[in-house]
Amino acid sequence: MNSFFDTIFTSDFVFSTIRVTTPILFAALGALISNKAGSPNIGLEGIMLMSALGGVVFSAYTGSAFIGLLGAVLVGLISASILAYFTLKLKTDVILGGIAINFFADGGTIFLLYYLTGDKGTSSSLPSKVLPNIDLPIIQNIPVLGDIISGHNILTYVAIILIIGVWYLLNKTATGLRIKSVGENEDAAKSVGVNIMKVRYLAMALSGVFAGLGGAFLSMGYVSWFSRGMSAGRGWIALAAEAMGRGTVLGTTLSSILFGAADALSNTLQLLGIPSELISIIPYLATVIGLLIYAINNTKKRKLKE
Amino acid sequence: MDNYILELKNIMKLYNNGVVANKKVNFELKEGEIHAIVGENGAGKSTLMKILFGMEQPTSGEIFFKGKKTNIEGSDKAIEMGIGMVHQHFMLVPSFTIAQNMILGMEPKKGISIDYNKATDMIKDLIKVYNLKVDPNMKTEDLSVGMKQKVEILKALLRGAKILILDEPTAVLTPQETDELFVQLKKLKENGHTIIFISHKLREVKSICDRVTVIKKGLTMGTYNVSDMTEQEISNIMIGRDVVLKYDKRKNEKGEALLKVENLSYKGIEGNYILKDINFTLNRGNILGIAGIEGNGQRELISIITGNKKNYEGNVFLGEKSIQKLSIGEIKNYGMSYIPEDRMTDGVAKEAFIMENLIGNRYKSSELNNGLLFDMNKINKLSEELVSSYDVVCKDIEQKVESLSGGNIQKIVVARECSIDPEVLIAEQPTRGVDVGAAHFIHEEIIKLRDDKTAVLLVSADLNEAMELSDSLIVMFEGKIVAYFEDVKETDEEELGLYMLGIKRQSEEEIRRAIDEC
Amino acid sequence: MNVEKRFEIVRTFVAVTISLLIGFAIILFASDEPLSTLYYFIISPSTKMRYLGNVVELAIPLIFSGLATSILFQTGLFNLGSEGVFYFSGLLASIIGIKFSLSFIFHPILAILIGSLFGMIVMLLIGFFKAKWNASELVISLMFNSIFFGIGAYILNFYFRDPNVSGVYSFKMNESVFLNKIIPGTRIHTGLIIALLTVFLVYLFLYRTRWGYEIRMTGLNKRFGKYTGMNTTKVILIASILAGAIAGMGGAVEIIGMYDRFKWSALPGLGFDGALIAMLAKNKPKNVIFAALFLAYIRIGADLMARMTDIPSEMVYILQAIIILFISGKKFLEGYKEKSLLKEVKNNE
Incomplete structure (x- = not known):
């Protein structure tokens, strides 16, 4: 047991939590925006996966990590827009549409990977680029804090900035006000001339961009290659994190960190000789438990209201 | 002719499903007046209102704005013309502050963010001018209904509305809030605004409006100076039957009580009483009609009786059993049939x-x-x-x-x-939107059941139907029973109209007969 | 045939055609020899008895997962847990196969029963969470899939792994558990009979019993169900248990019908395929057979194509996603439907 706590209370563990939280956080913030507009994006998992491959492919063929990043974001944007077209315009059920995007991503990424490399497992034969890690000046020299905060991938810092950015967007800008109004009372928004379709498209597109950043982090930051199914449920975990965060930026961030910690824990416990198969279920178990606690509380509150 | 700010000529509206909501509507609005539009449910008021606010386009007819022929293509255009609307169901986002709700869609900006200081200033000015006291930083969901309505009015004014359409504005208000609203409306009128006041309540029309236009079955019956008319006269024009249905009903002996409603009250989400102290008994072999303008608590009453709403005060007995603990299934098993309003x-x-x-x-x-x-x-x-x-x-x-x-x-x-030969039949607007032949057929079925000793509770906003089918009749107004007639032949449509519109009400003793005498 | 039925068939047909055309376009674009690739994809599965056998073999588990998913979808539950149930029930069946030795017919029956029981418990849990607390059945079922895969992989690796073979495979099952092959020249096994029987029983249940009636009516219009006095919670639980039993049965049947050891090193994907089959079949048990055969056919076609040409079989997943998108698009081809409905109403009056 001692060794367990020794593992948790280290700067390494906190550093690793921040690292693995990054992709979950991106997707969860994306989920937050689209949910606020009342058009949930259930395709985040698949969109992340496609963007992860997109980043690898674009960076490998241009030799530029930055263009790779742009490519990943573009893939996220386009696939979310396609999903938006189906759900908003053709009235495809949001859940079925999301499921379809995930299937598409599962098969499509392997298809493309094989087409480009002749390998169905990983992209290791593609000379893809990695986004840089950044040492924060001054902070890096502070003991403990420096070890935790400095030296992360640039996208981790982008994610942190985006927490504030999303908060600002939703709470300070006209666009944010409209997004929230459309999600909360469509008729009210319509009655003052807000274009509901446009706002929802925008929210979906933004959630795609965020998932794209998350995907880029997976294949160009977390590791330096693409492997099949590498989003590994993070998109779904992000949906759970958004729900548990009760639609607030802070809550979403905190629950993302919680799930990130569960993920980091599973990475760390591996070092202690606990079977990796069992460890791998920790993040998913944490998600189920988190969702249940959230749902039970919600039910209680609803009952009180009635 | 020239002093009309808005004029509608021969407006006809045919919906895609073949319903003609407005057959021929003529309407003239003078600048600076408070103009009432009254009519029964389904008379075409709401369609007219939608046309005025650009939410629907007339199939034929002409609209003149300040003497010039125009089309009101959408709500945007209406707002631009200076027409504002206060919907019956408020168009507000609950989690927003008053200020946020007011500026939505026309947010003042500083850089990329909303300039809340400017927004607050704009609102404060408005509050000062119209003496409508609200705190712009309060959350909308915490507001009383009356306050929400003020916000809606301010929202319209902020968008530069000179003509305000109010759709049944007092339906959700307490008497005190209503008085307050009227004071504000008069103030608005003094400031040069024109107000269209849509209502059922003739007392209110009498007390605040200058002129009144009566609509019946898609036709304008006329526009009158309110001071020239009594409530009674307006009611007679508004309500009244043209086709009289006739059914041969044999005299039926009333049997035992199958459904008893005792001191039933029910509070809505807003905390106001939607039903208050309802008492009546429904007997075997009897059709008890509930007449009344829609939205006076009938729907909630039926929801409770059929087991869909449980958080009520008072008692409902089905036979000897209280339905409080019964599921919908158990109520059905007892032999209750239900024809719901929305099929x-x-x-x-x-x-x-x-x-x-x-x-x-x-x-x-x-x-x-x-x-x-x-x-x-x-x-x-x-x-x-x-x-x-x-x-x-x-x-x-x-x-x-x-x-x-x-x-x-x-x-x-x-x-x-x-x-299934039910013991109790609850029929809620059983012939709404149904063609004459089918309606006739359904009426005869209901009478047959009654002859076979079923107890029938008939809710109908159609006076014709309520009077012809019922043996006994209750009139509901604002969540209360305001009249009870043991035998429907004791009364006539003119008298019922007065009860339905809240002009008249029976004494407590007379109403108590609904439970005592049955 | 009435308008809605005709419309649904047209819509399904158009959606499938669009996706196949996209598949052809991908082949034309990506393949060096598009014509022969197309041949392998579309024609070759029907050229040999063995290939046709493969199609039917693959259709067997797909029928189970399609049935399970259509029961869930029909109740309005977006539960994709069949995937995890398939995997874990398959593992449980193989454990029964390894650990026991029973006289011939009881052994497979025990394996299938245990698999079903597991599926019932899992789906009951997910359904309970939904009915009682309205917890998202989609996310929870997907998490469950990963959890059961993790636990299963652990059990396999630490308790039943055969160290004498390369790869993470279980020990060999006793032969008494295997399902018999029924058509010579193929590996089609008695699982086919079980699958068809299940289709028939599910049909009877859904369309000929009061409980099935409640499931269908609640799925079509929850408020109608409520007003006629149905208990929504009960309906959700019954549907979940039934779907779980069928999914569990599918996993067990697949393992004892097609394998000699447990060999799945990842989630098999068969449970997920249930979503497409349910949608193609419009949740109708009878149609599930044809939808499963269709999917099995293009899967086998894709496998042959991948083996013979430069195009990977995963192309099929792309087609699957496109079919789902279009079929579930309520407004897709709606103009056509409205026109025909209007005509029908007019003809009726």
Whole structure:
């Protein structure tokens, strides 16, 4: 047991939590925006996966990590827009549409990977680029804090900035006000001339961009290659994190960190000789438990209201 | 002619589903007046209002704004012309502050963010000018109904409205809030605004409006100076029957009480009483009608009786049993049938076959089951019988309900609910939106049930229907019973109109007869 | 045939055609020899008895997962847990196969029963969470899939792994558990009979019993169900248990019908395929057979194509996603439907 706590209370563990939280956080913030507009994006998992491959492919063929990043974001944007077209315009059920995007991503990424490399497992034969890690000046020299905060991938810092950015967007800008109004009372928004379709498209597109950043982090930051199914449920975990965060930026961030910690824990416990198969279920178990606690509380509150 | 700010000429509106909501409407609005539009449910008021606010386009007819012919293509255009609307169901986002709700869609900006200082200033100015006291930083969901309405009015004013349309603005208000609203409306009028006041309540029309336009069955009956008319006279123009239905009803002996409602009260989400101290008894072999303008608590009353709402005060007894603890299924098993008001959402599964919809209240019965399995022969036979005896026009019983016309769908609901010989039948607007032939058929079915000793509770906003079908009659107004007639022949439509519109009410003793004498 | 039925068939047909055309376009674009690739994809599965056998073999588990998913979808539950149930029930069946030796017919029956029981418990849990607390059945079922895969992989690796073979495979099962092959020249096994029987029983249940009636009516219009006095919670639980039993049965049947050891090193994907089959079949048990055969056919076609040409079989997943998108698009081809409905209403009056 001692060794367990020794593992948790280290700067390494906190550093690793921040690292693995990054992709979950991106997707969860994306989920937050689209949910606020009342058009949930259930395709985040698949969109992340496609963007992860997109980043690898674009960076490998241009030799530029930055263009790779742009490519990943573009893939996220386009696939979310396609999903938006189906759900908003053709009235495809949001859940079925999301499921379809995930299937598409599962098969499509392997298809493309094989087409480009002749390998169905990983992209290791593609000379893809990695986004840089950044040492924060001054902070890096502070003991403990420096070890935790400095030296992360640039996208981790982008994610942190985006927490504030999303908060600002939703709470300070006209666009944010409209997004929230459309999600909360469509008729009210319509009655003052807000274009509901446009706002929802925008929210979906933004959630795609965020998932794209998350995907880029997976294949160009977390590791330096693409492997099949590498989003590994993070998109779904992000949906759970958004729900548990009760639609607030802070809550979403905190629950993302919680799930990130569960993920980091599973990475760390591996070092202690606990079977990796069992460890791998920790993040998913944490998600189920988190969702249940959230749902039970919600039910209680609803009952009180009635 | 030139002093009209807005003028509608020969407006006709035909909806895609073939309903003519406005046949020929003429309406002239003078600048600076408070102009009432009154009419029964379905008379075409709301369509007229939608046309005025650009939410619907007239099929034919002309609109003149300040003497110039115009089209109001959308709400944007209406707002631009200076027309504002206060909807009956408030168009507010609950989690927003008052300020946020007011500026939505026209946010003042500083850089990329909203300039809340400027927003607050804009609102404060407005509050000062119109003396409507609200705190712009309060959350909308915490506001009282009256406050929300003020916010709606301010929202319209902020958008530069000179003409304000208020759709039944007092329906949700307490008497004090109503008084306050009227003070504000007068103030607005003094400041040069023109107000269109849509209402059922003639007392209010009398007290605040300058002129009144009466609409009946899609036609304008005329525009009058309010000071020239009594409430009684307006009521007579508004309500009144042209076609009189006649049914041969034999005199029926009233049987024992099957449904008793005692001191029933019910609070809405806003915390106001939607039902207050309702008492009545429903007897075997009797049709008890509930007349009243819609939205006076009838829907909530039926929801409670059918077991859909439980958090009420008082008691409802089905036979000897309180329904408080009974599930909807248990209430049905007692022998209660229910024809719901909204057949498409509550009455049928529209994507299911006719046959499947017909067995909704008896699919568990031993007659239709053969051990574990349905007895398909019997189900088919029953369905065929019902379809033919209730005269449902269809190709076969394995046709989806959604492909039938409204009248035929309603006949399916009636066939299902009436053919089990219920002890109690709750019929809520049973012939709404149904053609004359089907309506006639449904009425006769209801009378047949009553003759066979079913207790029938009939809710109808259609006075014609309520008067012809009922043996006894209750009138509801603002969540209360305001009149009770042991024998419907004691009264006439003119008198009922006065009760329905809240002009008159019986004494407590007279109303108590609804429970004592039954 | 009435308008809605005709419309649904047209819509399904158009959606499938669009996706196949996209598949052809991908082949034309990506393949060096598009014509022969197309041949392998579309024609070759029907050229040999063995290939046709493969199609039917693959259709067997797909029928189970399609049935399970259509029951869930029909009740309005977006539960994709069949995938995890398939995997874990398959593992449980193989454990029964390894650990026991029973006289011939009881052994497979025990394996299938245990698999079903597991599926019932899992789906009951997910359904309970939904009915009682409205917890998202989609996310929870997907998490469950990963959890059961993790636990299963652990059990396999630490308790039943055969160290004498390369790869993470279980020990060999006793032969008494295997399902018999029924058509010579193929590996089609008695699982086919079980699958068809299940289809028939599910049909009876859904369309000929009061409980099935409640499931269908609640799925079509929850408020109608409520107003006729149905208990929504009960309906959700019954549907979940039934779907779980069928999914569990599918996993067990697949393992004892097609394998000699447990060999799944990842989630098999068969449970997920249930979603497409349910949608193609419009949740109708009878149609599930044809939808499963269709999917099995293009899967086998894709496998042959991948083996013979430069195009990977995963192309099929792309087609699957496109079919789902279009079929579930309520407004897709709606103009056509409205026109025909209007005509029908007019003809009726």
